[in-house]
Structures are given as structure tokens and as C-alpha cells.
Amino acid sequence: MSVRVLLPNAFQKHTNGTREIQSTAGNLPQLITEIEATFPGLRSHLRDDSGQVRRFINFYVNEEDIRFLGNEKYAFQDGDEVLVIPSIAGGSFSDARNAADWTAIPAKRVRPCGQHRCCSYCGQEDCHCSD
Amino acid sequence: MAAAYELCCRECGKRYANAPLSICDECFSPLEVVCDLDAAKRTFTREAIAAGPSSMWRYQALLPVPDSYIPTTPAGWTPLMRAPRLAEHIGARNLYIKNDAVCLPTLSFKDRVVAVALANAQTFGFDTVGCSSTGNLANAVAAQAARLGLKTYILVPSDLEAAKILNTQVYGATLVRIDGNYDHVNRLCSQIADRYNWGFVNVNLRPYYAEGSKTVGFEIAEQLGWRLPDNVVVPMAGGSLIVKIRKAFKELIALGLVEDKPVRFFGAQATGCSPISVAVKTGADHIEPQRPATIARSLAIGNPADGVYAARAIRDSGGWAEDVSDVEIVSAIQELAETEGIFTETAGGVTTAVTARLYAHGRIHPDELTVTCITGNGLKTTDVLAGAYEQHAPIRARLGDFENYLEERSEEDALELGGSLVR
Numbered sequence: 001m002s003v004r005v006l007l008p009n010a011f012q013k014h015t016n017g018t019r020e021i022q023s024t025a026g027n028l029p030q031l032i033t034e035i036e037a038t039f040p041g042l043r044s045h046l047r048d049d050s051g052q053v054r055r056f057i058n059f060y061v062n063e064e065d066i067r068f069l070g071n072e073k074y075a076f077q078d079g080d081e082v083l084v085i086p087s088i089a090g091g092s093f094s095d096a097r098n099a100a101d102w103t104a105i106p107a108k109r110v111r112p113c114g115q116h117r118c119c120s121y122c123g124q125e126d127c128h129c130s131d
Numbered sequence: 132m133a134a135a136y137e138l139c140c141r142e143c144g145k146r147y148a149n150a151p152l153s154i155c156d157e158c159f160s161p162l163e164v165v166c167d168l169d170a171a172k173r174t175f176t177r178e179a180i181a182a183g184p185s186s187m188w189r190y191q192a193l194l195p196v197p198d199s200y201i202p203t204t205p206a207g208w209t210p211l212m213r214a215p216r217l218a219e220h221i222g223a224r225n226l227y228i229k230n231d232a233v234c235l236p237t238l239s240f241k242d243r244v245v246a247v248a249l250a251n252a253q254t255f256g257f258d259t260v261g262c263s264s265t266g267n268l269a270n271a272v273a274a275q276a277a278r279l280g281l282k283t284y285i286l287v288p289s290d291l292e293a294a295k296i297l298n299t300q301v302y303g304a305t306l307v308r309i310d311g312n313y314d315h316v317n318r319l320c321s322q323i324a325d326r327y328n329w330g331f332v333n334v335n336l337r338p339y340y341a342e343g344s345k346t347v348g349f350e351i352a353e354q355l356g357w358r359l360p361d362n363v364v365v366p367m368a369g370g371s372l373i374v375k376i377r378k379a380f381k382e383l384i385a386l387g388l389v390e391d392k393p394v395r396f397f398g399a400q401a402t403g404c405s406p407i408s409v410a411v412k413t414g415a416d417h418i419e420p421q422r423p424a425t426i427a428r429s430l431a432i433g434n435p436a437d438g439v440y441a442a443r444a445i446r447d448s449g450g451w452a453e454d455v456s457d458v459e460i461v462s463a464i465q466e467l468a469e470t471e472g473i474f475t476e477t478a479g480g481v482t483t484a485v486t487a488r489l490y491a492h493g494r495i496h497p498d499e500l501t502v503t504c505i506t507g508n509g510l511k512t513t514d515v516l517a518g519a520y521e522q523h524a525p526i527r528a529r530l531g532d533f534e535n536y537l538e539e540r541s542e543e544d545a546l547e548l549g550g551s552l553v554r
Contacts, residue, residue, distance in 0.1 A: 006322075008154075008321070008325055009325045010154045010155075010156055010159055011159075013156050014156075045156075045157055045158060045159065046159075048158075054158060054159055054160070055417055056142075056158075056159055056160045056161065057159055058318075058434075060318060063311070063315060063318070065314065065420055065434065067419075067420055068420070068422070083318070083322070085318055085321050085322075086154050086159035086160075087153065087154040087155075087159055087160055087161045087436075
């Protein structure tokens, strides 16, 4: 059993330019593990601080979003074509929070940006988002 | 900041020099444009704006285009209209409509984003541009690319309204119909943009494209006499518009052009495609994709690119999101036309119906200054009104026949009103 996996341009910096691999993974978790084993440099970029695969990364099987097929429960079929598309949509905050926390989100969240600290909302280093 | 604007990852904050790029290569999250507000302070003044063109380009200093850029298309600067008759219908007392049903050149707010995207396509040297579209974007890209002499590939779902297909092909664009919904089309465009050296306005040019939506917010503030409204109601497809209107208000506050005040943002979707509305209502921290099933095809994006940011903007502002049925959408199109003389497409029906519901549910106080954003023109989706109006048999061009016609009309009206004549 083998599936064809197409990787996006955005991954190539971490895959030595590899665009496509053949995989014997039986499902999505196995595939991700295999991709990480094949390209160790990709792991820290593929997962967030809590070890979860970043939700801006989307997986499609034969043109269909894998979430409509059962997501992790979907068993790959021989000959499936798996597409990895980053940042098309459907993301979540990297510091995922539960519903009760929504009201506590401050207007401005500052995170490191190289040598600077920029507002995660407007991207400015010195903004007035929380004024 | 070395340039007046550059790219910044929305999640990890990594900065990038300007390039046709929409994905962070570190965390694979979306990029957005950040403008140097300090630099803009010198040129972005009320006086300079007032002296600028009667188009969205009056705000050029806060748009990601080179200083030397000379606009070719007068998009934007659409009317902000008081809506007293609609207000009376829905229990409002201070309601305005931002009317992008008459945005030039193709009668939707997409003309704004495309104007910025194609300016950048030229800067980056693309000779071919394209997009995935639910219709309005297709029209805008086709028209503006024709004016700039760019080759155009436009990919759309095969079930698109006939008017939106015609309004793309007439400009000479290559229209590729895809057997699938918008999300299938969008996924394919991501692959095409990886393979071909083309400028896809909502894929590799997306950070620049999205900034064009800020001009809706700039205009609302300026047209209100440089003040912010209490509430804004915005239709949501990919979710970018509501986020960028909020960004526009924040930038105006940061530049001291308007007084800071809380503005609540309300999102509008069709129930048949409501991933962002559901996320807001359930408090979910992520967007669960949906398979769209609604007549509001221009909002039929089941996996919205900016959904999580739209939900966040709504919740951060203390607003809310609602979704309405297809029947409500058609009724609202008619209600807006009958009360304010504005013929909007299905997306505008969604926004109008949601606005009415927000007042009905007490989420918006009648006296609060509320702007509802109408983003597209009804002439593009006339199919949803097919059969809505009966056509009587023609009468002869004789006064007697006309008087008979009036008499029959008044009898019909009397029947409809249960026996009581209108006058």
C-alpha cells in the first residue's frame, strides 16, 4: 500500500527541495510521523509549542479535505493522493484557549518579533491597540 | 522599518521583505502587511486626504503600494447613506449603509482589494494574474487586469451565477470552471500558484490584496466626519473584510485622526455556510469547515482563510455573529430595495437580514450609530428573484384600458388586504 504525498513550496526550505514523497502510512498521524522522520528539520515548524500539528496546515485526500473524511480516523487507500496545503484557512490560535477564555483576550497581545516586539493584531512595534 | 510597508507573520511575527508571498516559512501561518505608521503620520492627515482623489486612493499613504504608484482605477469612495426607512422597519433609529453595491468598476467591494493586489502584481513583474473566486472577485480581477493589459486566469465553481460568469468573460479573461465548490477551487489555486509564476490575487498576493479592504473602514470614518461608529455589521466569506475594517479603525486611532472609542463588530453569514458564525456562537477556538449549501454563493466559503481572525475580531470587540436562511436572504434583498432604493446581491441580503435580527434580539441598541456594509450589487444575482414578481398581460395604449387596469389593481389590493382599500 502506497500513497503519493505532495508537499507545498513553503516546506521546501526544510525538505531540501523535495516536493513529493511516497508513503506507506495507514493514516494521517502515521503520515505526519513519517514526514517528520524523513525531514527532521521540518518537525519544529510543523508543530506548535505544545506539540500539536499547526492548524493552519491542511491535508486533502484526492481533492477532499480530510476533515470531511474522518480526519485522523480515515484509513488511506492504495493510490490515494495526499496534498499538504499550509495556511489556506481553518487555523486556530497557536496558544489555543477554551471558550471561557474568549472574554479574557486582551485587545493587544505582544509577542517577540526578532529583536522587536510587535502587536499580534496590527503588527506594529509601537501601537495603540490596547490604549 | 526599512520600507513604508513589509510583510509580517500573523502568528510568529517573523518579518519579510516585500514579495509575492503569503505563508510564513517558519510556522506556515498567514502573512500580513504592516505599514510604518510613523512614516505615514507626515502625509496621512485629514487635509491631505481631503485634497486627494475621490476614490480609495485618497488613502494611498496607508496602502501597500510604492509612493510612485499612479492608480489607474478609481475604485471605492462609495456612498455612506442614512437609512431611515429601513431603520424604521427593523427597529433602528441611527442606521447607515455603506453602499459598495455601486463600487467601481465592477459593483462590489472586491474592486478595492483587486486594485491593491494588481498594483503589486505589476510591481513584482507578473504578466499573468488570477484568482479563485465566488464571482465578485472574478469580475474585479477581469476588469482591472484588462485595463492594465495583464493576462488573466480565473477559476470559479461551476455553479456560479450566469451574470457573474458573463461579467468575467466580457473582459476577455480566461474563465476556468471547476467541478466543485469554492474550497476545491481555492485549494487548486494554491497548487497552481506553487507551480506557475503567476500573481494570484488571493493566494500569493493575498497580504497586499487584503489591505485594500481597509479603505472601507477609512471611508466610513471620514464620511461620518472623522469619527467611528458604535457598531459595524459586515458580511463574512473568507472573513478578511471585518478584520481589515477593524485594522483601519485602529490605524486611524493610532494616527490621531479619530477619537478612540469602542466599536463592536458583528459578522453576517448564511446558515447554509456559517463556519465563522458557528465558531462565534459556540465559543470554539477553531473553525470547523462546512460544505456550503446556500444561495448566497459569494459568501459560500466553507473553509474561510481568515475565519479564526474574524471570530477573534468579533469577540474582542464585544460583538456577535448571526446567520440567516435563504428565505430570509431573499426577503431582505426586497426589503432593502423597497425601503432605501438599494438593490443588493445575496450577500447584502445576508447582511441586511442579520442586521434586522441583531436589533430584534437586542444585541444592538436602536440609538447606537450602526453601519451595515452592503458589498455587492443585485444585478449580479437576479436569479434568486426569479418568479418573485408577476407580470400582467400587456394592455393597449389607451387611457380607458389604463383606468381599467387601475381598477383591477385596486380590487386585487382590496382582496390582499382582507377587504379594506388602501385609500
